[in-house]
Amino acid sequence: MFIHIVFLLFLLSSTSHATVQDFCVADLKGADTPAGYPCKPPANVTSDDFVYTGLAEAANVTNIINAAVTPAFVAQFPGLNGLELSAARLDLGPSGVIPLHTHPGANELLIVLQGHILAGFISSGNIVYQKVLKKGELMVFPQGLLHFQIAVGKRKALAFPVFSSANPGLQILDFALFASNFSTPLVTQTTFLDPDLVKKLKGVLGGSG
Amino acid sequence: MFIHIVFLLFLLSSTSHATVQDFCVADLKGADTPAGYPCKPPANVTSDDFVYTGLAEAANVTNIINAAVTPAFVAQFPGLNGLELSAARLDLGPSGVIPLHTHPGANELLIVLQGHILAGFISSGNIVYQKVLKKGELMVFPQGLLHFQIAVGKRKALAFPVFSSANPGLQILDFALFASNFSTPLVTQTTFLDPDLVKKLKGVLGGSG
Amino acid sequence: MFIHIVFLLFLLSSTSHATVQDFCVADLKGADTPAGYPCKPPANVTSDDFVYTGLAEAANVTNIINAAVTPAFVAQFPGLNGLELSAARLDLGPSGVIPLHTHPGANELLIVLQGHILAGFISSGNIVYQKVLKKGELMVFPQGLLHFQIAVGKRKALAFPVFSSANPGLQILDFALFASNFSTPLVTQTTFLDPDLVKKLKGVLGGSG
Amino acid sequence: MFIHIVFLLFLLSSTSHATVQDFCVADLKGADTPAGYPCKPPANVTSDDFVYTGLAEAANVTNIINAAVTPAFVAQFPGLNGLELSAARLDLGPSGVIPLHTHPGANELLIVLQGHILAGFISSGNIVYQKVLKKGELMVFPQGLLHFQIAVGKRKALAFPVFSSANPGLQILDFALFASNFSTPLVTQTTFLDPDLVKKLKGVLGGSG
């Protein structure tokens, strides 16, 4: 029955090899575009391009927030290029805090793996939606809205947020205000915070201007 | 030459009337969907559905920020439904300020029409891009990033921002923090602001929790 | 400084409440559309709409494949509607297998949480990309391509796949061929499998035709 | 080997039945949305929903243009809803002409099946790209640009254009100008055509105003 099927092999698959773009592993040395990076030549692609091991180890959380964010965006994991997905790892020590932040370019789905995490976001209508999440529970944060995660109780916590873009972005509110070159008079005018407070925080976080 | 062309009229256009959706004016009484509102029946659509006059008049700016934002989003201007565009009107008195805010769902292009406006945004990399804009000048603010506008000098100012969505959203930082039900301990934990300051601002702006 | 800012509150936020669609929690009783379900009225939305607890417990894997898939798609987790994200839980007993399958509507990013999982996909060019993944490692599977996961070693395994759509779909190859109403002659003609084998598998899996 | 696989059947496929939206056959009685019509309940969908026979017969071309266009858009073929594809049938008698027209909502790929067709489009840069196409040849027309098809020689011709939308739209230039309620003074002002000519063509094609 299959004696001559080898003819088929040449007929169909010879063309399909050249024409199909199933994936577009990023060539990070090429210039980015609005749709992502140019593709690595398919012939050079290996299984390793689709695998990322950089989130396997816990990050050091011996810092003021008792927490760390480790990204697996397209810049770290080029196989995500064009696939509208990415991930990160959140390590939180006891009472660790991921401060208020937004992802300008993606929705987020948080998967809690260890500990208890109080997570929440603030809507455009100024309503806070928040919940304490346990192991195996999920919470979704719509794109561009301020949100936070806090380890509750005395245990450390672990979560993997995933994103609807290979390049979700990350704007941390305190850094935008106090670790940037946003001048103190402008911060004051656009937030109504006290100039002395702004200067103090900029001193700590390294802001200028 | 055109004697029998009337036949064509029936042949072609009789079908095209029923089948074409050039536009989808929102029926705001219908349930919204992720792609927008259901369409008003085409037979009920008139020229007025594509026109909006609600931005023609200057808004009252006798308030603490000497400024006002008047939106022409899909909820005000149903003809925008599904068209990936909307607008607003910014009125700024002398030294008027539009405080730090984001549009979670759209990029913004600001068209300055009167006065001098200092406008800027903060990138994910914590760099401020800002410029004083004069009449007829444009500035673009990428989606989801914190930005602001301030009237400079002693003159009032006017600008029309336009957006890449019929429903761009608007999250005002001070309102998210201090006019919401975001509890003082959580604001403090996720921003490092002083609890006394947070309570004071919540008192003024009406926040609870 | 903030004495009169309450004016601002009314000026800006009164309009923003009505106009902003930050999210569109599915009303599953409404008719689906190509972009997702109609939105639940925002006034009825609570924090619980953004949280899903149905993946917290391990599924029963006492079946022939020693494995189970538990979905958290929009039908289970309505808060995902329109957000281009979803998740599932893979429980694998020792040597458990998730048979060859595709997701017609989404890319997949697999996060391995326990055990060792051999995962792989087959490209249009008939190349298999596969790898043994350990705890905390990620692998991405481009949309629509056949892929599989197998627990290797004598330990059970756990993974959370996430998807670039709230409704990724799931076509399991064996079910499509042998648990459907796909007639034996047609299966045979379109796969070159032996009719006796097809009949036997249909008997086991419940296929008809 | 497959003795207990029936367990798997219940485990996996019971959930997948309810959750998967592979398609969204239009319920044309429901209100349209920017993304298409609401879906017919999946349980009522049959094979016939995915098939359209309305292009099988040649249309009558005994009219002034010796030609006819028969659409298979979503309004005729509800199975196309949400699938970003549609088709039409062009019948051209000898020297038949499909007059200048645009599809505001889709790119077009023309497949010539019989006869010789001179087809072309005009770019924004005012360059005409045109070619005589024979049986089995294809030509692509980018979205929104004026284009035409003419049967050349003494033979009739047949072609199937396909579109990158289920609802591509069709604006025929002569009808827009002379079969609409576009007033003669406005046609004249916006096209520089002579008022007498405009009135004459409106008389023939049925325009008003």
Place this chain on the structure above:
Amino acid sequence: MFIHIVFLLFLLSSTSHATVQDFCVADLKGADTPAGYPCKPPANVTSDDFVYTGLAEAANVTNIINAAVTPAFVAQFPGLNGLELSAARLDLGPSGVIPLHTHPGANELLIVLQGHILAGFISSGNIVYQKVLKKGELMVFPQGLLHFQIAVGKRKALAFPVFSSANPGLQILDFALFASNFSTPLVTQTTFLDPDLVKKLKGVLGGSG
């Protein structure tokens, strides 16, 4: 409280600098792609990249249509690349006319800033939707449909149209027909206009063929 927060600075923001693409200012020397131009290296981007001053001055309208269109598309304003927005400036002298035209790649929202403008579009169903717009009023024109703007009364007029694409395109009907290389016999066949008229208009507008 913030003594050690400097640790956080290194922990989080060192990675975020490299990985985030908030914007993609066009490198116009690079090859365009279907999604836009490649990005200028982020380190070379300055505030000026997000600002465009080329629409600030009125254009000369001493021409036959008493009008001028000045574009701020991605080719003029590279900061718009990938942001799905652009703008233009319409200057109209008394009775100035922007002739019938389409934007093949974008919806348009017109903002009238001075004078009275009669604006309208023709639907696929051959219905004209038109209105006289005053200062501060908006009108929306769906993608790909013929539309026009005319200054009414004895005053000059000014408007800023904005578009839902950084590259909306512009096909002016008279130019497509009479300023292109579209041959007179083909214009005649596909529009039913008189050959003598076509030749005359081509003579004036510079068409060939």
Place this chain on the structure above:
Amino acid sequence: MFIHIVFLLFLLSSTSHATVQDFCVADLKGADTPAGYPCKPPANVTSDDFVYTGLAEAANVTNIINAAVTPAFVAQFPGLNGLELSAARLDLGPSGVIPLHTHPGANELLIVLQGHILAGFISSGNIVYQKVLKKGELMVFPQGLLHFQIAVGKRKALAFPVFSSANPGLQILDFALFASNFSTPLVTQTTFLDPDLVKKLKGVLGGSG
């Protein structure tokens, strides 16, 4: 009336030439991106770039399946780049079969031109939707689902499938399983097919591993 209109020509069209991207003919020597290939310089584009003649001739079907697929995807027809459309030609001898396959990246609309074709697809819910199609009839296959075409009766058949992407992909089930480097133990584990059968088919189709 048109004496001075030549002024207009310079005013408007001089800018529009440079700025408009109506199309993006692929430069196949450039690196692909997630949105397609870089564009050939517009000045080098000719009518031939929009035309493809490679589907005009019947393919040889003297092979085991009595059938052949000839693609006109972007790799063969660069003018399709970015236009979300492509096509192919199916030649089927008497009883010819296009075996079960998927297009991971596109929906398909099949246009039958000759003979009788039994076509069908299998949904995620394991339901087969199938029909015998005659000349001029259409059937649509949603993205990523297994489907097939078979010439019924003693006549040969011809069809043109079209796709909602310039790069739809093609995964043929038998090739994925038996013509790839998918190892026999893994095929067996993930499909429940018998190892002897798998080895036999791999021998015929050239699979390894």
